[in-house]
Amino acid sequence: GDSVTQMEGPVTLSEEAFLTINCTYTATGYPSLFWYVQYPGEGLQLLLKATKADDKGSNKGFEATYRKETTSFHLEKGSVQVSDSAVYFCALSPSGQGFSFIFGKGTRLLVKP
């Protein structure tokens, strides 16, 4: 079946460091791909998405490119801030099944000043 695999955390970085959180997926067809962010005690917020191969989603300095050849959607940010500390979830919506989402287990990011 379809699945999403994220790198395990926690990921600990110093402020202004470069961030990469790896996400790979298994799916048939052409799923849509998403990154969500969850701050402590809150719900998930959509960070960015991409709906077809080679699309780049971006928001608040974060970017991810839909790579069908490597089945990946890695999250990157050039310079992280303490306020980016949160849990990040990669997710996919299988093609042709608009009401079904599959989430990764989440990666905790801790940014130290």
Place this chain on the structure above:
Amino acid sequence: DGGITQSPKYLFRKEGQNVTLSCEQNLNHDAMYWYRQDPGQGLRLIYYSQIVNDFQKGDIAEGYSVSREKKESFPLTVTSAQKNPTAFYLCATQGWEETQYFGPGTRLLVL
């Protein structure tokens, strides 16, 4: 002000008691979802509804029940049959676009 509201923010359940978590939305979205999140874990789907008066079981429906009498509302009842209910419960909605939007969550604790 459009959005998804969940109440209460914290809920305490006594042994053998049923409790109901509220989820309301004014986004005019057709689909609504309930997820359970345990510490350090991802999201697990409990129930979902694509349209009023219809809903389907997710991966962990045992010990839970739902109703969808109105488009705006999708309450979740945690029954006494759910032996380990302590978790963070998230409600989500989805409209015509392939994106799910989440409420702020309810934390359920057992006394």
